[in-house]
Amino acid sequence: MRPRALSLSFFGLTGALQPIWLLGWSTVFGAWRAGYDASHAISELGQQGSANAVAWNVVGFGGSGLLYVLYSIAIAAEFGRGWLYRITVLQALTLSGGGVFSCDPGCAPLMTTWQGWAHTINGLAYFFAATLVPLVAWRAFRHRIKWRSRARVSLAVGVLLVGLFLAGPFLFGADRVGLYQRLTIALAGTWSTMVGLRLWQLSREPGGADQGPDPVPLADATAITAVRRRL
Numbered sequence: 001m002r003p004r005a006l007s008l009s010f011f012g013l014t015g016a017l018q019p020i021w022l023l024g025w026s027t028v029f030g031a032w033r034a035g036y037d038a039s040h041a042i043s044e045l046g047q048q049g050s051a052n053a054v055a056w057n058v059v060g061f062g063g064s065g066l067l068y069v070l071y072s073i074a075i076a077a078e079f080g081r082g083w084l085y086r087i088t089v090l091q092a093l094t095l096s097g098g099g100v101f102s103c104d105p106g107c108a109p110l111m112t113t114w115q116g117w118a119h120t121i122n123g124l125a126y127f128f129a130a131t132l133v134p135l136v137a138w139r140a141f142r143h144r145i146k147w148r149s150r151a152r153v154s155l156a157v158g159v160l161l162v163g164l165f166l167a168g169p170f171l172f173g174a175d176r177v178g179l180y181q182r183l184t185i186a187l188a189g190t191w192s193t194m195v196g197l198r199l200w201q202l203s204r205e206p207g208g209a210d211q212g213p214d215p216v217p218l219a220d221a222t223a224i225t226a227v228r229r230r231l
Contacts, residue, residue, distance in 0.1 A: 009203035009204070011073045011077075011199075012071070012074035012078075012195075012196045012197075013196050013197075014067040014196065015067075015068075015071040015192040015193065015195055016192065016193040016196035016197055018068055018189065019188070019192060019193065022060060022064045022095075022185060022189075023182060023186065025056075025059055025060045025063070026045060026060060029045045029060065033045065033050075038178050038179060038182060039176045039177075039178045039179055040178045041107045042178060042182070043103045043119065043123065044107050044178075046060065046061065046098075046099060047102055047105050047106065047107055048102045048103070048104060048105055048113070048115065048116070050105070056099075057098075057099035057100070058099060060099065065092045065093070065095040065096030066092075066096075068088060068092035069089075069092045071088060071192070071196065072088040072092060074199050078199060078202070082140075083136050084133065084136050084140055087132055087133045087136055090125065091126060091133070094123070094125040094126035094129065095122075097118070097119075101118035101119040102115060102116070102119060103116050104116035109174060127184060128165070130161065130184065130185070130188040131158070131164075131165045132158075133158075134154045134157045135155070135158035135162075137154045138155040146202060147198070150194060153194065154191065157190070160187060161184065161187060161188060164184055164187065168180040168184065
């Protein structure tokens with residue numbers, strides 16, 4: 001398999017695996033912790049001083065960050081190193097940062113330690129990036145023949161995520177922040193799964209990956225050439 005096809009095939013599928021990994025392991029670690037349920041913040045699994053905190057931060061946040069690093073390779077191979085790639089890398093870095101810096105015990109909205117604040121900044125940046133990336137992708141998808149059919153879905157998911165990002169904290173409240181987080185991850189993960197599976201599919205098509213934005217129509221190209229000659 002050619003390196004480009006490998007990037008799209010194997011690395012693309014990590015985008016589909018990442019939400020399953022994060023939500024799946026949070027369920028496993030949550031079951032090991034007494035009194036924990038889905039309404040609790042995911043970050044509580046790795047809060048300072050808690051049992052299995054190091055294991056969760058490495059496996060949960062660290063593993064998810066690594067999967068997004070691999071996923072970003074496929075994004076770069078298909079779309080280049082533009083904003084879609086950069087935001088995907090930001091997701092990888094902020095997920096990993098959530099594991100490097102643990103929240104304060106209880107993961108209150110207002111932290112009291114520098115490490116807790118560092119965790120909060122990484123968390124907010126991750127959810128902001130997860131909200132933004134489908135909208136950035138929508139613009140890229142519209143101009144690519146092999147991705148155009150996914151453009152409207154990407155826009156719809158982006159709009160839903162923006163609404164959830166703005167209204168979620170008020171709808172769910174501090175007592176059910178975990179439900180808000182999981183819903184956001186599930187929705188964003190559905191989008192990345194769609195993209196990952198499309199990357200895998202393109203790696204197996206005879207024509208291969210999309211070669212870039214749609215070419216300029218012949219009539220437009222002729223007009224552009226005429227203008228350049230006049231100049």
